[in-house]
Amino acid sequence: MILVTGGAGFIGSNFVLGWLAQSDEPVINLDKLTYAGNLGNLQPLAGDPRHIFIKGDICDEALVAGLLERYQPRAILNFAAESHVDRSIHGPRDFVTTNVNGSFALLEAARAYWQGMGKEDKAAFRFLHVSTDEVYGTLGPGDAPFTETTAYAPNSPYSASKAASDHLVRAYHHTYGLPVLTTNCSNNYGPYQFPEKLIPLIIANARQGKPLPIYGDGQQVRDWLYVSDHCAAIRRVLEAGRCGETYNVGGWNEMANLDVVRTLCGMLDELAPKAAGSYAGQIVHVQDRPGHDRRYAIDARKIERELGWKPLETFETGIRKTVEWYLEHDDWVRNVQSGDYLRWLDTNYANRDAGHGAETRTSA
Numbered sequence: 001m002i003l004v005t006g007g008a009g010f011i012g013s014n015f016v017l018g019w020l021a022q023s024d025e026p027v028i029n030l031d032k033l034t035y036a037g038n039l040g041n042l043q044p045l046a047g048d049p050r051h052i053f054i055k056g057d058i059c060d061e062a063l064v065a066g067l068l069e070r071y072q073p074r075a076i077l078n079f080a081a082e083s084h085v086d087r088s089i090h091g092p093r094d095f096v097t098t099n100v101n102g103s104f105a106l107l108e109a110a111r112a113y114w115q116g117m118g119k120e121d122k123a124a125f126r127f128l129h130v131s132t133d134e135v136y137g138t139l140g141p142g143d144a145p146f147t148e149t150t151a152y153a154p155n156s157p158y159s160a161s162k163a164a165s166d167h168l169v170r171a172y173h174h175t176y177g178l179p180v181l182t183t184n185c186s187n188n189y190g191p192y193q194f195p196e197k198l199i200p201l202i203i204a205n206a207r208q209g210k211p212l213p214i215y216g217d218g219q220q221v222r223d224w225l226y227v228s229d230h231c232a233a234i235r236r237v238l239e240a241g242r243c244g245e246t247y248n249v250g251g252w253n254e255m256a257n258l259d260v261v262r263t264l265c266g267m268l269d270e271l272a273p274k275a276a277g278s279y280a281g282q283i284v285h286v287q288d289r290p291g292h293d294r295r296y297a298i299d300a301r302k303i304e305r306e307l308g309w310k311p312l313e314t315f316e317t318g319i320r321k322t323v324e325w326y327l328e329h330d331d332w333v334r335n336v337q338s339g340d341y342l343r344w345l346d347t348n349y350a351n352r353d354a355g356h357g358a359e360t361r362t363s364a
């Protein structure tokens with residue numbers, strides 16, 4: 001069996017659902033169920049004996065050690081993290097705690113477990129760390145995309161905490177020989193993404209008649225990848241990746257935020273038209289994110305060349321599936337828009353109003 005951490009979050013739950021759709025190998029799913037973790041994402045697995053859910057913290061080394069001892073997994077896949085850049089700006093502490101100390105605790109438990117394994121199990125064991133392209137910092141318009149040898153230059157508390165965890169993972173390979181793999185992926189989108197991130201936030205706000213907030217000029221560029229393609233890349237790296245290596249994962253799909261939002265508005269106009277006018281009329285420009293990275297772009301040739309992975313979805317096919325999923329899952333969206341979510345909207349967007357010296361203008 002495999003141990004997945006953070007498997008009740010956006011990518012983790014897509015991964016667990018995808019894994020058990022293709023394999024009978026059981027999954028132990030360790031998740032703290034922070035605001036971002038949602039057991040509802042795993043509802044299709046209710047009563048399925050192949051899925052063992054444990055509510056717990058990756059920082060709790062004794063808990064992790066006990067789980068490893070009891071279930072004897074052949075691999076650990078670390079998805080658990082605080083993952084939202086804006087939250088890391090408002091409150092970086094949780095990011096250091098989970099992303100740095102938590103990854104460290106997990107590595108320590110994994111090291112002790114792995115060192116006690118028999119020869120064959122030891123050779124087959126893998127620790128796969130799920131990371132982000134944000135560790136590489138920001139690119140100018142004409143710069144080449146990030147490769148696996150691009151120097152780390154994280155700019156937000158989120159990316160700095162992920163970079164720190166990547167370094168620890170690397171060090172455990174070089175120092176102790178722990179068989180680690182790291183993936184650095186671009187921005188994901190798809191079902192079950194918490195509506196604090198750009199794409200689900202825009203869909204939810206559009207539907208609820210609220211403003212669609214664009215930070216600054218909206219010309220920041222991200223590379224977007226449909227979540228099931230990311231999950232397939234992780235499965236492939238687990239299966240055939242070379243220990244100690246890192247693999248960049250991306251969709252070859254760079255887009256400016258304003259273009260992403262306009263695309264979403266166009267799709268919503270088609271699939272769920274308003275009584276009058278376009279959703280694009282709800283677009284507003286608000287104060288920019290402090291230290292906002294201008295551009296991310298991933299060179300994903302290594303994983304294609306070495307492991308034969310390529311994304312299956314284009315942005316057009318992936319975004320349509322995503323919008324359709326959110327339209328069919330209003331109940332899921334309403335469910336996660338809880339007390340904490342509403343408090344977060346107040347914290348993040350209140351001080352971006354014109355009344356607080358920020359820029360607010362509409363654009364369509």
Ligand code: NAD
Nearest residue numbers: 006008009010011032033034036037057058080081083188
């Ligand atoms: P998410 O915020 O949706 O989910 C994170 C999950 O981790 C939640 O279920 C949460 O309850 C759990 N968690 C948080 N702290 C924990 C702790 N201390 N112990 C146990 N569980 C804990 O995040 P996501 O978007 O699914 O991202 C998953 C991973 O992928 C993260 O490591 C993130 O850095 C990485 N990543 C995300 C993206 C993206 O676009 N979302 C892109 C590249 C890499």
Ligand code: TYD
Nearest residue numbers: 085187196197198199213214215220222257
């Ligand atoms: P986000 O989904 O938070 O991912 P990340 O910051 O990890 O790339 O944001 C994606 C882009 O969208 C990023 O450039 C910030 C921008 N953005 C907005 O313009 N408005 C918003 O309300 C949010 C949440 C993000």
